[in-house]
Amino acid sequence: GLAVVGAATLVAALVFGNLILSLPLGLGVGALTLQALAAQRTRASDADRDETLLLLQAATPKLRAGVPIDAAFLMAAEEAPTSVAKIVRRYCQRSGYVPPGSAEVMAREAGPLTQAIIAMIRSCRENGGDVATPFVNLAEMIETDQKLRRRQDTATLHVRAQANGLTVIAALVVLSIIFGSGSSVDYFRETADGRLVMLGSLTAMVWGYVILSALNARIGHA
Numbered sequence: 001g002l003a004v005v006g007a008a009t010l011v012a013a014l015v016f017g018n019l020i021l022s023l024p025l026g027l028g029v030g031a032l033t034l035q036a037l038a039a040q041r042t043r044a045s046d047a048d049r050d051e052t053l054l055l056l057q058a059a060t061p062k063l064r065a066g067v068p069i070d071a072a073f074l075m076a077a078e079e080a081p082t083s084v085a086k087i088v089r090r091y092c093q094r095s096g097y098v099p100p101g102s103a104e105v106m107a108r109e110a111g112p113l114t115q116a117i118i119a120m121i122r123s124c125r126e127n128g129g130d131v132a133t134p135f136v137n138l139a140e141m142i143e144t145d146q147k148l149r150r151r152q153d154t155a156t157l158h159v160r161a162q163a164n165g166l167t168v169i170a171a172l173v174v175l176s177i178i179f180g181s182g183s184s185v186d187y188f189r190e191t192a193d194g195r196l197v198m199l200g201s202l203t204a205m206v207w208g209y210v211i212l213s214a215l216n217a218r219i220g221h222a
Contacts, residue, residue: 005030016199017192025199028206035213046149048111049142051082055117056139063132069124073117084114091118113142156216163212170205 009026013019058076063069070092077089116138124131177198187194 002030004033012199016195018196018199021196021199025203025206028203028210031210032206032213035210035217038217045111048084048113049145051080051084052111052113052117053139053142053146054080054082055085055088056135056142060132060136060139063135069121069131073121084111084117087114088117088121092121113138160216163209163216166205166209166212170202170209174202 005026007026008029009019009022012022012025016022055073055076058079059072062072062075067075073088073092077085077092117135120134120138124134
């Protein structure tokens with residue numbers, strides 16, 4: 001984040017000729033970068049949740065039918081070949097000769113739900129009893145969370161549309177100034193006052209997008 005802020009501030013200072021007034025723009029670009037990284041992590045978590053649900057939906061009928069837990073998840077992994085399924089399948093395939101503690105090492109490359117499944121499989125194998133119910137409950141919890149997430153996405157659709165519209169407007173304004181012709185455009189490109197006006201406008205647009213994105217995230221997690 002600090003590297004992005006520094007680079008954006010330096011570029012803006014070179015373009016607009018004022019280092020101090022370029023700092024708010026650089027901070028806004030840094031905030032947008034952090035928001036994008038947070039959104040990427042959220043999407044990865046959502047993908048892990050979706051793949052986990054597919055695996056559980058394939059495995060739970062087999063567990064209810066009395067299929068041994070390792071065999072049930074091996075068959076489920078064949079039916080739902082996702083990255084989560086590959087990790088669980090590798091664990092189940094090695095269950096007969098994996099030394100103690102290696103399950104935790106294997107799960108480090110996985111998300112928290114995949115780690116939970118591996119831990120649940122190990123616990124059910126060691127303790128026996130009703131092995132289907134814990135996985136059924138986990139699948140129901142994930143499915144409920146998915147429904148809530150879809151409702152949140154619908155609720156934030158308007159805010160996301162505003163933020164995207166703001167980005168399009170800003171891009172059109174910048175392109176018109178860079179490639180346009182005429183005395184009004186020359187004012188923004190060739191005079192110090194015009195460049196400062198453009199810098200202030202870009203800064204306001206960037207921070208407007210940051211605020212709208214933060215509002216969108218706030219609504220999504222409410």
